[in-house]
Amino acid sequence: MKRTISAVLAAALLVVSTSSAIADCTDPASPDVNWRRCYLDGRDLRNVNLQGAMLRDATFLRAKLSGADLTGVDAYRAKFFSADLTGAKLDDARLIEADLTRAVLTDASLAGADLRNARFIDANLRNADFTGARVQGTHFRNADLTGATWVDGRTCAESSIGQCN
Structure with a gap:
């Protein structure tokens, strides 16, 4: 019985150790970094490459x-309150x-992004690409x-507040 329990525990540890890495919030900004559930408030991340990063x-x-x-x-449920994402x-x-x-997302590109149920309340989206x-x-x-x-390629008019006119 003890051998069976030990074997099961060893197998479980092997599975855990070979699964995807746990987020390390101190890892430097880089493509594919795993910052899941990390607090990065106030960070200076201007011009960094975070392609493919896990930011859930x-x-x-x-x-x-x-x-x-x-x-x-992958920034599912991520929070960018008052963040500067210009360009x-x-x-x-x-x-x-x-x-x-x-x-602030002035001149930002969100082409092909999945923004379902996202919140852009009071956001600056001037000249952004959707x-x-x-x-x-x-x-x-x-x-x-x-x-x-806009999503269909048309340009939103001057004074498009809350919707693309």
Whole structure:
């Protein structure tokens, strides 16, 4: 009986040790970094390459991400409250239920991004590119979409607040 229990425990430890790495919030910014559930509030991440990073449930309160490459990140339920994402590249990013309240995304690219049920409340989205993005259930209350390229390729008119006119 003890041998059976020991064998089961050894097998379980082997499975755990060979599974994907646990997030290390002190890891430097790099492509494919695992920052799941990390607090990165106020970080200066300007112009970093985070392509394909795991950012699920991470928080970036007032973080500086201008010019960052976030192509293909998984940022499900991530929080970017008041973050600066000016000129950031979020193409094909998974931002389902992400919260970008009061974030600045001027000139950002979100082409092909999955933004379902995301929140862009009071966000600055001037000249952002949403070409091909999925926006079902997305909240744009008081968001400035002036000059943004909408999902269908048309340009939003001046004074497009809360919706693309």
